[in-house]
Amino acid sequence: MSDMLTTAEYENIAAKLSLPTNAFINGAFTTAQSGATLETLNPATGKVITKIASCDQADVDTATDFARKAFESGVWSKKHPADRKKILIKLADLIEKNQLELAVLESIESGKPISDCVTIDLPETANCIRWHAEAIDKIYDQVSPSGSEALGLIVREPLGVVSCVLPWNFPLMMLAFKLGPALAAGNSMLVKPAEQTSMTTLRVAELAKLAGVPDGVINVIPGFGETAGEAIGRHPDIDAVSFTGSTEVGRMFLEYSAQSNLKRVVLECGGKAPSIVLSDVTDLDSIAEHVVGSAFWSMGQNCTANCRLIVHRDVKEALMSKIQEQVGSWSTGNPLDPENALGAMISPEHFERVMGFIQSGKADGASVLCGGNQIEEGGGIYIAPTIFDDVEVKMNIASEEIFGPVLSVLTANSDEEAIAMANDTPYGLHASLYTSNVKSAHQFAREIQAGTVSVNCYSEGDITTPFGGYKLSGFGGRDNSLQAHDQYTETKTIWLDLSA
Ligand code: NAD
Numbered sequence: 001m002s003d004m005l006t007t008a009e010y011e012n013i014a015a016k017l018s019l020p021t022n023a024f025i026n027g028a029f030t031t032a033q034s035g036a037t038l039e040t041l042n043p044a045t046g047k048v049i050t051k052i053a054s055c056d057q058a059d060v061d062t063a064t065d066f067a068r069k070a071f072e073s074g075v076w077s078k079k080h081p082a083d084r085k086k087i088l089i090k091l092a093d094l095i096e097k098n099q100l101e102l103a104v105l106e107s108i109e110s111g112k113p114i115s116d117c118v119t120i121d122l123p124e125t126a127n128c129i130r131w132h133a134e135a136i137d138k139i140y141d142q143v144s145p146s147g148s149e150a151l152g153l154i155v156r157e158p159l160g161v162v163s164c165v166l167p168w169n170f171p172l173m174m175l176a177f178k179l180g181p182a183l184a185a186g187n188s189m190l191v192k193p194a195e196q197t198s199m200t201t202l203r204v205a206e207l208a209k210l211a212g213v214p215d216g217v218i219n220v221i222p223g224f225g226e227t228a229g230e231a232i233g234r235h236p237d238i239d240a241v242s243f244t245g246s247t248e249v250g251r252m253f254l255e256y257s258a259q260s261n262l263k264r265v266v267l268e269c270g271g272k273a274p275s276i277v278l279s280d281v282t283d284l285d286s287i288a289e290h291v292v293g294s295a296f297w298s299m300g301q302n303c304t305a306n307c308r309l310i311v312h313r314d315v316k317e318a319l320m321s322k323i324q325e326q327v328g329s330w331s332t333g334n335p336l337d338p339e340n341a342l343g344a345m346i347s348p349e350h351f352e353r354v355m356g357f358i359q360s361g362k363a364d365g366a367s368v369l370c371g372g373n374q375i376e377e378g379g380g381i382y383i384a385p386t387i388f389d390d391v392e393v394k395m396n397i398a399s400e401e402i403f404g405p406v407l408s409v410l411t412a413n414s415d416e417e418a419i420a421m422a423n424d425t426p427y428g429l430h431a432s433l434y435t436s437n438v439k440s441a442h443q444f445a446r447e448i449q450a451g452t453v454s455v456n457c458y459s460e461g462d463i464t465t466p467f468g469g470y471k472l473s474g475f476g477g478r479d480n481s482l483q484a485h486d487q488y489t490e491t492k493t494i495w496l497d498l499s500a
Contacts, residue, residue, distance in 0.1 A: 004338040010114050011336055013104045020202035023053045023222055026066040027215025029202075033058040038195055038224065043111030043344035044335050044380040052198045055223035060190065060231040063219040067161045067188035068237055070216030077158050077186040081137040088133030088184060090211035091204075092126040098207065099126070102200055106172055107335045109197045111344030111380070112298065114336050124463075125176040131463045132180035132484070139485060149499040156489040158186035159264065160239040163232045165225075165253070166201070167245045168194035168346050169301045169403075175201050177467075178242045181484040183213065190238065191220045192229055194245075196346055198222035225249060230256065240264035242487055244303075244479075246401075247427075247472045254475070266477035266487050268468055270401045271303045271429035273450070274422040275458070277319060278415045278435040279312040286456075287434050288322035294432060294458035295407040296330055296385045299342050301350075303473075304430035304452070304460050307402060308391075309409045310418045316411055323387070324370060332375055332382050342405065344380040351381040354404030361388045361397040366408070393424060401427070415440065423449050428470030432458050451478075 005013075021037075022029035030053070037051035053059075071077050076084065095102065102125075103117035112121070144152030164178035171193060182189055193201040198220075205220045221228050229249075232238060233256030240263055243253050250267035257265045275291045294306035311319055335343030345351040351374075358372050371386030383405050391398050391408040398408050412418035415435075422431055431450040435441050445453040451469045452461055460467055466478035477487040 004115060004118060007334065007337040010104055010107075010338070013100060014108050014336065017101060017105060019050045020199050020206065021050050021052050022202070023055050023059055023063075024202055024205040024218070024220040025059070025063045026219065027209055029206075032056065032223070033062070038222070040109055040196065040198065041347065042108050043346055044108070044378065046348075046379040046381070049108060052222050054227070055221045056227040057231040059221055059223070060228060060235060063190050063221055064161055064235055064237050066216040067190055067219055070214060071158075071160050071188040075214045076183075076188065076217045079186070084184060084186065085133045085137050087212040088180070089130055091208050091213065092130035092133065094207040094211055095122070095126045095129065095204065098203075102172065102203060104336070105203060106197075106200050107343070109199050110168060110171060111335055111346055113338075113340050113343040115338045115341070116298065121170065121172050125172040128173070128176035128463055128480075129180040132184040135482060135485070136184040139482065149497070151496040151498055153494040153496075155492050155494060156185075156485075157492055159488055159490055160187065161190065161237060162187040162240045162242065162488055163190040163192065163238050165192045165229055165232060165241060165243045165245065166194055168196040169298060169303070171197040172200050172204070174244045175204060177244070177479040177484070179204075179218070182242070182488040183218065185485060185488040187488055188217045189219065190232060191218065192232055193220065193222055195222070195224050233257065234260045236261045238263055240266070240488070242266045242477075244268040246270050250475065265475065267475040268303070268479060269473050269475075270403075270427060271305070271469065271473050272308060272399065272401050272425045272427045273304050273306045273430040273432075274308040274310050275306040275432045276418050276422050276434065276444075276448075277309070277311040277315060278418060278433070278437075278440060278444075279314045280436045280440070281315055281434050282436050284315070284319050284322050288319060288326045290432060290458045291319075291323055291407075292326040292330065296327070296342060296405045299345060299383070300405040301346060301403050305403075306430070306432055306458060307407060308398065308422075309407055310412055310421050311409065312412050312415060312418060320369070320389070320409070327370055327385050327387065330385050332384060333377050334380070342382070342385065344382055345404065348381060350403070351383065354383055354402055354406065357397055357400070357402045357404065357406060358386060361391070361395065361406070361408070364392075364395045364397070366391045366395060366397060369409075371405070393421060399425065415444070419444050419447050423447075426472045429468075429473035430454070430460065
């Protein structure tokens, strides 16, 4: 991290940021029609950073009308794919050019450590948009095997007006996951950021305009879920919603769709991912590093966090001592200090929720190996990385998504039992499998019910691989890779009779 700045330098940048506070509709910043605002907090100080326009049904209606008009005009939807590519690559370039400002903005509104924002979130955001831009003029349609008397064309078309509804934990990356493929395919968009983290999305919309995305093609509607979110979900003229967030709210989008216009709904939801360590492992140092990183990275506020460690009895003691050594290096505190690996929890409410799970683990008889406490610093809300041993399957900390820096350790008596425990959850987003045996790796990876299984590491794959969940972790499609393109396009058959 040699190219990182100092804490003072980041704080200086933060103090001078110009903060986007209004909705972005038809290429211009505008207040909510009602005049309502919501406060956005810095989780590291507990102080209000600024007030953001709080949109509702009226703003969603207006933005949808502009998005529809832009779509139908063809100004973006009918642009040659190579021209859309150029503009989106310019957007990726502008994100890179402004990465320092965006990284600091991301950190102060989400509590994420600046080191993550600079080295992961910003590069991944630009990379994702650039990848989909680069792909769009290389995707071919199909001709069906219909014989010489007919010509069957199978073509893909943009859906029309697409909305994405986003969570607060990876504001920029989740935006890029949706915006990259949706815009590349030619759609117009309504983006609803999470109410805690609107500013980076608003800034990216401004950069998109600078890059040449026409007015009305990208609209940002900040606001609460119950107002702006529900209005999007129920809107009769929005063709699709791509949602990332909790399973509970994901279900609502299916209901909104069913009760309105049957809009397409794709859900990326919660998880309860396991690290599964089989009996034959040897490289315990590397495994400990991955187990700790996967549990605590992003304060455990990560849908793929491996928050359950399911370890074979034979290797448990040796592994646990290495894990405890590793945790010591995860310093927690001021997110703008580049030495800190863990920042602040997103909000006081979420902090209370996570502490509630820690209390329930203690009350249920699990043993605290480390952490379990709040760290108080500068008005921020921090939780020390926490490991519970002696966790049993029936405990809440073993079954529910905590979404905080809490690792629950379960002991398995056999490799088969470890896999069964891993699958004993309603979620299925991700799992890491550790084994020295190639055959076990292949066999067990197939048995694990999860959208991504990483072997001998923690990884979500990359932009080239589909990302999404089994069971309650997802519905209807995948982010990333060319499969994301399917989310934002409709298939049409064109049949020409050549017989006459
Ligand atoms: P959330 O479900 O509370 O909110 C997500 C979005 O939905 C926000 O924009 C919110 O305003 C909106 N929303 C809330 N209530 C709504 C309602 N009644 N109607 C319409 N919209 C509503 O989730 P969160 O707290 O922002 O994020 C944490 C959750 O997201 C976790 O469960 C996590 O696992 C999940 N997540 C999943 C992935 C993934 O790719 N699978 C990635 C990141 C986060």
